[in-house]
Amino acid sequence: MKRLVLLGGGHAHLFVLEAFAREQPDAMVSLITPDVLTPYSGMMPGVIAGHYDYRQACIDLAPLAAQAGCALRLDSAVSLDAAQRQIRLASGEVIDYDLLSIDTGSTPRIPDLPGADTCGHPVKPIGQLLESWHTARAARSAAVIGAGAAGVEIIMALHHRQPRMRCTLIDRAPSILDGLPAGLQRRAMAELARQQVDVVTDAGVSGLDADTLTLEDGRSLPSQFTVWATGAAPPAWLRGSGLALDERGFIATGPTLQSPSHPEVFAAGDVATMIDSPRPKSGVFAVRAGPPLAANLLRAARGYTLQPWAPQTQALLLLACGRRHAIASRGGWSLQGDWVWRWKDRIDRAFMRRFAL
Ligand SMILES: Cc1cc2nc3c(=O)[nH]c(=O)nc-3n(C[C@H](O)[C@H](O)[C@H](O)COP(=O)(O)OP(=O)(O)OC[C@H]3O[C@@H](n4cnc5c(N)ncnc54)[C@H](O)[C@@H]3O)c2cc1C
The missing domain is CATH 3.50.50.60 (FAD/NAD(P)-binding domain)
Incomplete structure (x- = not known):
């Protein structure tokens, strides 16, 4: 049986876990991430402002992993050898994989x-x-x-x-x-x-x-x-991994979310750049990549042909203004109000409910 490793409990991998709970892949799946609680960034300014507590704005990965039949390992990658298909963890352990999906986000610059x-x-x-x-x-x-x-x-x-x-x-x-x-x-x-x-x-x-x-x-x-x-930088451990990177050092991916240099490696979210359709590093695009990533991992585990995907060009941006007030913007239009904050709050809470087991 293939060993499929999900590295990082980021936004895209939430959808992968959700999909694996519905449809088990023909693989032994493990999730490696340092914390069992993964913060949902859309609500974090609201935590600072005092509208939510931290726990309310985090997703608990343990029940999601259990439901997906996925072993959860609380650790983090410190290096990757794509040629050997091995990940070295902070604990010193070395993990072998047949398929790898990376959603570890970016690091601050x-x-x-x-x-x-x-x-x-x-x-x-x-x-x-x-x-x-x-x-x-x-x-x-x-x-x-x-x-x-x-x-x-x-x-x-x-x-x-x-x-x-x-x-x-x-x-x-x-x-x-x-x-x-x-x-x-x-x-x-x-x-x-x-x-x-x-x-x-x-x-x-x-x-x-x-x-x-x-x-x-x-x-x-x-x-x-x-x-x-001051913006997103790629994690340092990608250097020397042997994976094809973009000019800033993020993992290059094609339309199937695979690495062009190592097709058994998939990546999504801030850590990756789709070379033919780059998008800003934002949670919205990490979320959008989740379902196509899940579908292609299921196909890859079964040896089926993968499906290309292109992210939308525009995204709705909802900017929280400290008080219960927000600005919405998409393409050329923008508007604001207390009702926009309530709208954002409903979207954020629905996202949290979706992954609260
Ligand atoms: C304060 C703030 C507010 C934001 N608000 C918004 C917003 O309103 N809308 C929006 O679209 N975007 C927003 N963003 C941007 C958004 O946070 C990121 O674009 C989004 O989190 C990227 O998702 P991701 O899945 O790539 O990674 P992340 O959400 O960063 O998740 C990465 C996961 O990988 C784990 N990990 C990290 N390193 C390793 C490692 N070495 N080994 C194993 N696991 C690892 C982490 O613990 C984490 O669980 C905001 C960012 C910040 C900082």
Whole structure:
């Protein structure tokens, strides 16, 4: 019987486990992931804002794995040898596979600056960020470096939780939410102004300590709780794996979600880039890849022909604004309101219910 290893309990693998519970693959399946609880990122800013508790925003992988007939191993990959079809784990164990599916997400991109790792908190793992925030709740100032969707949501969530805390959002780009629709940028800017969050664009950070951030132009800003939300980087252990990678170091995949260099390896979510149809690193696309990944893993285990898949070009973006208010954007349109937050809340809770056994 083939050994099928699912590496990482990310969003796409939730759908794989769900599919395997309905239809057992002709394989011995195991899931390797460090934590039994996998956080659902869509609700995490809501955890910081105080609308949900952490447990409410996490999916318990144990019952999902059990229902799928899948052995759960709490460990993480530290290296991969694609030629030998072996994964080395943090515990020192080496796992052999015949088929491998990787959904381990990305790692935060943290620049090599004085104080960057000792005084700044990476946005991922989210559980760790929440713990750091818990111990820093008395902070009088906070800053988020990186004004992408996650950075904007986090600074507004921090402000909502501590309205008297001075909050700053910083980005090297000329505008927040760079590359996202203009309507969304405008609405988010207005919301940040309403909340009196300072927005500093066109500015790089050159260093930080426990109380202060220094910018490249010499300015300094107060920040006793600094979050790095500077984008997604590939996990370091992919280097040297022998897998074909894209130019940034993420796993290259084709339309069947297979590696072009090693067809027995599949990948989806932030860790992968579909070479012919690249999409932003976001939970929405990780979720979308889940069902086609599951279907192709079932086919691969049986030796059937795989089916190509192309992700949609546009996705609905729902940006939580700290308070129970959100902005929605898709293509050229955007709108906002308390009702948009309730809509987002319903979507998020339905997602959680789907995987709560
Ligand atoms: C604060 C915040 C808010 C966000 N909000 C949104 C949003 O509203 N909408 C949206 O679309 N996107 C959002 N994102 C982006 C979203 O989090 C990611 O795009 C999404 O989580 C990617 O899913 P994934 O399946 O690739 O991996 P992840 O969800 O990151 O899951 C990876 C899994 O693999 C495990 N793992 C990691 N390393 C290893 C290893 N070496 N070995 C084994 N297992 C490993 C992890 O523990 C985890 O269980 C947000 C991100 C952040 C940080």
